[in-house]
Structure formats: C-alpha cells, structure tokens
Amino acid sequence: MSATAGRLGLSAAVLAVLIYLIFPVIVVVAISFSSGNFLVFPPPGFSLRWYESIAGDPEWVNALWVTLKVGSLSALIAVLLGVPAAFALVRHVIPAKALLSALILCALVTPPIVTALSTYLFFVPLGLVNTVVGLACAHAVSGMPFVVINTSASLRSADINLERAAVIHGAHPLWAVLRITLPIISPGIVIGAIFAFVHSAHELLVATFVLGGVGKPVAVKIWSGVQATSDPTIAAASAILIGLAIFTFASAAATQSLAKRRTA
Amino acid sequence: MTEFAAAAMASGAQLRLRQLTKAFGASQAVDRISLDVPAGAFVSLLGPSGSGKTTTLNLIAGFLTPDAGDILLDERSIADVPPHKRNIGMVFQSYSLFPHMTVAENVGFPLRMRTRLSRQAARQRIDEMLALVQLGHLGTRYPRQLSGGQQQRVAMARALVSHPRLLLMDEPLGALDKKLREQMQVEIKRIHRSVGTTVIYVTHDQTEALTMSDLVVVMHQARVSQVGTPRVLYEAPANLFVADFLGDSNLLTATIAHVSGDELAVEIGNGEKIRAARGTSAAAQGSRTVVLIRPEDISLTATDERTAGQDVVAGTIKDISYHGDTFKLDVALGADMLKVKVPRERGAGMERGQKVFLTWNSSVVRLLPAADRTSDASGEDAR
Amino acid sequence: MTALAEPRAAPLLRPALSSRGRMLPALLLLPCLAWITFFFLAPLVLMCWRSLASEGFSLEPYGVLFTSPLFTKVMITTVRTAAITTVFALLLAYPLAYALTVSGGKVRALILVFTLIPYWVDIIVRSFSWLILLGDNGMVNKALMALGIVSAPLQMLYNPFSVLLAMVQILLPLTTVTLFGAMLRIDRTLITAAKIHGASEWHAFRTVFFPLSLPGVYGAGLLVFVLALGFYVTPALLGSPRETMIAQTIMVEASQLLDWPQASAAGAVLLIITTSIAAIYNRYFSLDRLWGGSDK
Numbered sequence: 001m002s003a004t005a006g007r008l009g010l011s012a013a014v015l016a017v018l019i020y021l022i023f024p025v026i027v028v029v030a031i032s033f034s035s036g037n038f039l040v041f042p043p044p045g046f047s048l049r050w051y052e053s054i055a056g057d058p059e060w061v062n063a064l065w066v067t068l069k070v071g072s073l074s075a076l077i078a079v080l081l082g083v084p085a086a087f088a089l090v091r092h093v094i095p096a097k098a099l100l101s102a103l104i105l106c107a108l109v110t111p112p113i114v115t116a117l118s119t120y121l122f123f124v125p126l127g128l129v130n131t132v133v134g135l136a137c138a139h140a141v142s143g144m145p146f147v148v149i150n151t152s153a154s155l156r157s158a159d160i161n162l163e164r165a166a167v168i169h170g171a172h173p174l175w176a177v178l179r180i181t182l183p184i185i186s187p188g189i190v191i192g193a194i195f196a197f198v199h200s201a202h203e204l205l206v207a208t209f210v211l212g213g214v215g216k217p218v219a220v221k222i223w224s225g226v227q228a229t230s231d232p233t234i235a236a237a238s239a240i241l242i243g244l245a246i247f248t249f250a251s252a253a254a255t256q257s258l259a260k261r262r263t264a
Numbered sequence: 265m266t267e268f269a270a271a272a273m274a275s276g277a278q279l280r281l282r283q284l285t286k287a288f289g290a291s292q293a294v295d296r297i298s299l300d301v302p303a304g305a306f307v308s309l310l311g312p313s314g315s316g317k318t319t320t321l322n323l324i325a326g327f328l329t330p331d332a333g334d335i336l337l338d339e340r341s342i343a344d345v346p347p348h349k350r351n352i353g354m355v356f357q358s359y360s361l362f363p364h365m366t367v368a369e370n371v372g373f374p375l376r377m378r379t380r381l382s383r384q385a386a387r388q389r390i391d392e393m394l395a396l397v398q399l400g401h402l403g404t405r406y407p408r409q410l411s412g413g414q415q416q417r418v419a420m421a422r423a424l425v426s427h428p429r430l431l432l433m434d435e436p437l438g439a440l441d442k443k444l445r446e447q448m449q450v451e452i453k454r455i456h457r458s459v460g461t462t463v464i465y466v467t468h469d470q471t472e473a474l475t476m477s478d479l480v481v482v483m484h485q486a487r488v489s490q491v492g493t494p495r496v497l498y499e500a501p502a503n504l505f506v507a508d509f510l511g512d513s514n515l516l517t518a519t520i521a522h523v524s525g526d527e528l529a530v531e532i533g534n535g536e537k538i539r540a541a542r543g544t545s546a547a548a549q550g551s552r553t554v555v556l557i558r559p560e561d562i563s564l565t566a567t568d569e570r571t572a573g574q575d576v577v578a579g580t581i582k583d584i585s586y587h588g589d590t591f592k593l594d595v596a597l598g599a600d601m602l603k604v605k606v607p608r609e610r611g612a613g614m615e616r617g618q619k620v621f622l623t624w625n626s627s628v629v630r631l632l633p634a635a636d637r638t639s640d641a642s643g644e645d646a647r
Numbered sequence: 648m649t650a651l652a653e654p655r656a657a658p659l660l661r662p663a664l665s666s667r668g669r670m671l672p673a674l675l676l677l678p679c680l681a682w683i684t685f686f687f688l689a690p691l692v693l694m695c696w697r698s699l700a701s702e703g704f705s706l707e708p709y710g711v712l713f714t715s716p717l718f719t720k721v722m723i724t725t726v727r728t729a730a731i732t733t734v735f736a737l738l739l740a741y742p743l744a745y746a747l748t749v750s751g752g753k754v755r756a757l758i759l760v761f762t763l764i765p766y767w768v769d770i771i772v773r774s775f776s777w778l779i780l781l782g783d784n785g786m787v788n789k790a791l792m793a794l795g796i797v798s799a800p801l802q803m804l805y806n807p808f809s810v811l812l813a814m815v816q817i818l819l820p821l822t823t824v825t826l827f828g829a830m831l832r833i834d835r836t837l838i839t840a841a842k843i844h845g846a847s848e849w850h851a852f853r854t855v856f857f858p859l860s861l862p863g864v865y866g867a868g869l870l871v872f873v874l875a876l877g878f879y880v881t882p883a884l885l886g887s888p889r890e891t892m893i894a895q896t897i898m899v900e901a902s903q904l905l906d907w908p909q910a911s912a913a914g915a916v917l918l919i920i921t922t923s924i925a926a927i928y929n930r931y932f933s934l935d936r937l938w939g940g941s942d943k
Contacts, residue, residue: 006848010742010745010746013742013743013746014742014743014746017742017819018743018758018762020739020816021762021765021816021819021820022764022765023780024765024773024777025764025765025768025773027779027780028768028772028776028779031779041780041785077682080678081678081682082679084674084676084678084679085675085676085678085679085680087675088671088672088673088675088676089676091672092671092672092675093289093672094672094676098929100680104679104680106922107683107687109874109921109925110877110918110921110922111876111877111894111917112877112879112894113877113879113893113894113897113898113914113917114691114694114914114918114921115687115690117694117897117901117910117914118690118693118911118914119686119690120901121693121697121911122686122690122694138686140682140686141686144679144682144683148679159358159360161356161358162362164325164327164347164354164356164360165354165356165360165361165362165419166362166377167327167347167348168325168327168348168350168352168353168432169348169353169373169374169377169378169422169423170351170374170376170377170378171348171377173346173347180362183364201769202769202770202771204769204770204771204879204880205879205894208902209902219771222771222772223880226771226775226884234775238768238769238771238772241768241769241772242767242768242772245769246764246767248767249764249767
C-alpha cells in the first residue's frame, strides 16, 4: 500500500468522521432559523420567530437567568476550592497524591443518574431542594475537576523561579503567589472556570432532581420541551446553548492569546 | 588562598552548613553536608546533575526546609527563618525578571519589599546598581526588550541592590552561549570584587568553577567530595571522583611496588615501574592504588631521550586529534591507554601507529585511594 | 574528604521543623476535599444506605433487582449498548487521533477545533438533531428516496441503530482526544527508524506504531465504556422501550414510582460497576493522565 494512497485514505476517513461529528450541530442551528413549523431539515425559509418567542416567553427568560446564576455560582465555588487544591497537588509533596487526584476527578466518571439520585436524597432533609444555591453546590463538585486540571497544567508550565525571585528578595510568600504567580496562571483558571460553567449549563439529571420544578434551568426546560412539543422553539433554545458554547470557546482562545502577548 | 580586601570582609557574611540533610521520598538529595565559607569568598558548588548542589542552594535560600542540620549566617542560625526574611540575594538561570515591570522597577523591587527608603534614596541606589552592572541607560526598558546577557546583569543588580551579605547564583550562565558566558564570568568577578559580598555559585561547568572561584566545593551523590582552592583540587585531588571530574585525567590502576622515605614506586599495568609523588596517602607495599597523571604533564618524543631521574615508557600512538592549539593523542601502553596533550608544534609530525616515548616528572604522578565512598566504584583506567 | 575548616563544635542536629510548612498542602487541599466529601461522597453513602434500610435493614430491594427479569434485560441491554458504542467509537476515533498526531500545527489545530466543538454542545441537542435527521421526513430518508434507493421511508428511529449512531457521535470527541494524548507519547523516531530499515509506511505502522498505541486504546476504551454505561438522554430520546438503559430505569423508579429503596439499589449496583472499572483504569492508566497530569 503506497504512502500517498494511505494518506488519501486517511484524509477521506478523517473528513467523513468530522462531517459525522459536526453535521448534527449545523442541523440544529439551521432549524432554529427556520420559518417552517415542523422539525424539517433543510428548513423552508429563514426566520427569527423562534428566537423572538423565546425572548418573549417569561418562562424561557427565567430559565436562562437560573442557568446563568447556577452556572456562575458553581464556577465560582469550583475556582475558590480548586485553585488551592491545584497548588497543593503541583507544588507540594503529598502522600497518596494519586488517590487524592482520583478523588477529585471521580465526579466526572460517576453516572449522572447516580449523582442525581444521591444528591436529591441528601438534599431533601437539608432543605436544599428547589434552591439555586443547592444546585450550584452540587454542580460545583463536577466543575472542580475542570478547574483543578486546567490550573494544574498552567502551574506546571509556569516558571516557579519567578515566584522564588520575589520571595528571596523580600516579598511575603502569599504576596508572591497572589501578585506574581496568579496573574501568570490566570488563563488556566479562567478556562477551567469556563468549562465548569458550560458543564453546569448543560447538566440535566441533577438539575431535574434538585431544581426541576418552578425555577428550572434551561437544560431541564429543553428536555421537557423535546419530549412534548415539536416546534423549533426547542431548536432555538438549543442554538442559544450552542452559541454559549462557541462564545466561551472563543473567549478561552482570546484569553490564551492575550496572556501570551503579555508575557512574550 | 587569595587575599580579601578588608572592605570585602565587612560586607560579606560568613556561612556555615552543619550536617545539612534533605531527602525526597526514598532518594537522599543532600547527605550530612558540612561546610565553612569565609566572609566575602566566592565559592562554587560544582558537580554533575543529581549531586545535590541545587538542593543545597535551595536549602540555603530557604525554599526547602532541611530534614536535619543547621545553616548559620554570621554564626546565627537561619534554618527557621523564612526565605523572605533572610536578606539574601539570588540570581536564577532563567533570569526570572518580573515581565510586567521595567528594569528599574525590577532592580528596585527588594528595596520596596525590605526597606523604607524614600523614593529619592531608592532611585539613587537603583542608579548605583545599574551603573555597577553597566546598564545605566536601560532603566526604562522591559525585560523582553533586553538580550540574555543584559537580563542576567539586571538580575544581578536586583539581587545586590539591598546590599545582602550573601549572594546565591544558580547556574546563571547556563542559558548563554560560550562567548557571552566567558564575558559574563569576567563581569561577575568584577562585580564581586567591587561589592565584596559572599557568593555561593552553583555550576556543573568545571572550567567556570576553576576560573572564578576562591574555593570550590566538589559535590557527588549528595555529599561533599572535596573542598579546596582551584589549584589544590586540580593538582592534588583527594579522591578518584575529583581527579576524574576536573580536567582530563589518566587514571591507572597500579600496585605499590616500593616505599622508602619520600620515594615511592608503583607497578602499572604493563609491568613497568614508575616513581610517584608520596602525597598524603598512606601507602603500604603491595597494596592496590590508582595513580593520576594529567595529559598535559606528559612529554612525547619519537626517540628515547631520557634524562636521569625521569621515568620513560614506550607506547604506540593509537589515535590523534587536532584541537587548534594542541594535539590530543591516545597512546597505548600495554593494556593501558594514556591520553597525552602536546602543543601544536610537537604533535604536528606524529602519526597513528608510531612508536613513541612518554616521559614526565615523578612529582606529577599522584596517588589516589583505590576505592572511595565518594568516587565512582570503578577504578578503571582513563577511557 | 577535607572540609576547609573542620567544624569546631560538635555538629548540631536539629529535628525537622516548621510545622507550618508541613501543614500547608493539607490546608490547601482540605476545603476542596471537604466539599467533595460532603456534597458528593456523603450522598452516595446515603443512597447506598437507603437501598438497604427501608423498614429496618433489608436486602429486599437487591433481591427484587436480581430476580427481576426486567432488570436483567435492562442491564444486558446497557452493557451491550455500551460495549458496541465503545468498539465503534474506538474504530472511528483511531484514524482521527492518528491524523491529529501526524499533522502539523495548522491542520492539527483545525481538526482539533472541529473535533471539540461538538463536545461543547449539550447532549440533548446532539441527540435531538438525530431525531430531525433520521425521521421519516428527515434529510437522510429524503436523500435515499430521491436517489431511488428506497421507495418508502426507512424506520431509522427508535431502534438500536439510532441510539448507537448518536451515542458514538457524542462520545467521539472525548475518545479522540484521549487517544491523541496517548499517541503523542509514542516516540515517532521509532517509525522513522523502521522506515529507514526498509519497512513500508503501512508495515511500519502495523508493526511499530499500532502495538505501541494499544495501551492508549485500552485506556480510552475503558473510559468510554464507563461513560456509555451511564447514558440517559440519548436512549430515552432515540430508543424504543426495548432499548431502555439502566439510567432510565433508575429515573423511572425514582421520579415516577417514587420507590426510593429500589432506585437506590439499582443506583448502587451501577455505581459499583462503574467504580470498579474506573479503579482498574486508574491502576493502569491514572485518571489525571487524561488531562495531561504528570505520569505516576
């Protein structure tokens, strides 16, 4: 098998897989702009009516607000707890480091239904069901791994000697961490926070159990909508979430290049 | 030992390490190191990677806490003093200048952190320091606008601005190319002579250590192998490791053939007996030993031109390489292979396969202990 | 060993020090671990507890579970679906990951972006889009009929096919990135060496690269399998009742039947299975390697 034939075969395979990956996303976005009534692709015409109906529907607007509140709060908690943990894991010698790492990451491999059910059973006696704070606390657990992983990566590539240079020349160690190292690793922290936020915005099962009633977030509303109606409002709501994903992706990339330019 | 200016004695601290020990998990990084550094001295910690020199430096700086042992600065223990209170200056291999501050702000950093100097007084100090490192005109630039050598000089200015009595340098020239390195070595020595502070300088480059230091501490496998002036270390190494690590060396296993008073003769691999300097090692007849002969101490002739009192051995040239100012030859002596370094004119006529006669002064044949804790376990011949 | 000046006094040996230094890492980790223990581990323990104690200690829910033909069927379906998904995800991710490994900067970045964007679209949307595509009026059927391949729309929804199609697509980005990470660690000079000694491109790949990539394949496979086991949205939306997976059963038990002990028991079983697999993974591959952590 010649090299070029192999390369062509590989390129073809890659292209096919990429189309398989991307296409459904394009479908949903396209339908959200559809002027037709049914979930038909390709859409018959262009229209913003589904976005308008979402904007005008207080339930949808409220859901978006809830998603934003829960997402931001859980990302904040994840950062406040995850960044120090990353420092501990990267900079210090700790017994059973692998075990502790695994503990932090295990929220990501646990089946969501198990997390959802157990969290609900735990929250009921605590009175945390149907509260934004409760859901945020639960989401913070799965947001933490993202923050820890990204902050750790940043920390590992940062030059520790910069912090040491500050300390040896008189700066208090905490000052050096806050004023020297933290700005350097902030891209990693921001990316982790963004990942945590997006994860919370997409999360369905825990949200259904904990906040599935009156003040439900967007993901839950989409899910009930998907099973009930068949008009493209759902597609529009989905497209908003996609837009959110792309926006966060872009801001993460922008943060990266900004940081690179500053320390070049 | 070189003399120190009286002023130097006053501005440098005396440093003592007492049985300093540090382990990381199962591996011993620093093993009961004791050292006395005189005030104002320029001392190198020299050794291969993994020898413990950087760990020792980090212990002195306070970034690591010792498992056992003590560090004394001017006879006062600082092992419990946090690094930001030790009033030490430090220069790193990667310069570690704060990227978002100008050169002047970088240099003034220790003043802002440690002192309450007025802005004017601080300004003056900064200018003094920049002048000392000959960068007076670059105060408003940012580190990324400077070359490597300039950045390192800024780092030195920053380290010295608050007049610390101890300056630590962690392989500061490692990132520079050869020419620049040699220039900076001269610079650093000049600054040291002006300021007079005590310097601990970590390097793996033996030439650097030999040319710059008042004292060299050779480290090997977490221990101190030998401490001495460059000349003592090179000309009178105390063990196999130091003999092998510094400069080129011929290390021949031999048996002590004859001891009488100041005279010593050893039998080398091919059965010949040569005379050796007594040195300080106890030598018993019949015991195994290793002798060191430096390649540049060996003379090479095509014919047997021995003079009385000199040993001569015959050998065959196996390889010659040209090094510009010298020729380096590998000469086979029976089972041993000797490295010989001769000036260019000498080596010009030599060829591979040629039979030659090697001769030297018996005073350059040094005895080393045959087996040593601080040496590599092999008492192998050179090569 | 000569020190320049031998210490005059006897050596002062001081015991290890600064308790502050020792405590710092613990202090940094504690809030994070405490939070996880309280908001994640404790609930899991509670759930297991509830599965055992409804009116006093009783293994009844487990008994019902293991003797129930429905539960057995659902578990088999779940494991089977997860296994098939894993196989196909690996099959498709491998060439993609390989392309990423051998590509230069710009191409690699492009492929990576395209691979990762779907990851950020939520599961509901991605499953939902297949509803649109595969429906009777969907694009695939329209194309097939237009090309004359079929005369009536194919039933492509609400069967194992649609579930698998969507699940593989959803898990593909993660599989690809995990495999890519593993492939990056393979020393490419080995392949160059093989080629210099006469191996063709394909031969070098087959005998050098592929065997070296197998540990990465197993690792990625384990990970995908664990995640696939817990899927809820995709089978619920795109499958028929015959394709019900365990997460759906638990959901029904909990939210409709309100049978907490039963739901908890099923949850506990699922938890034990996934934890065991993850533990095996961690033993051989280390979870934090997935995202670039240092090698154990």
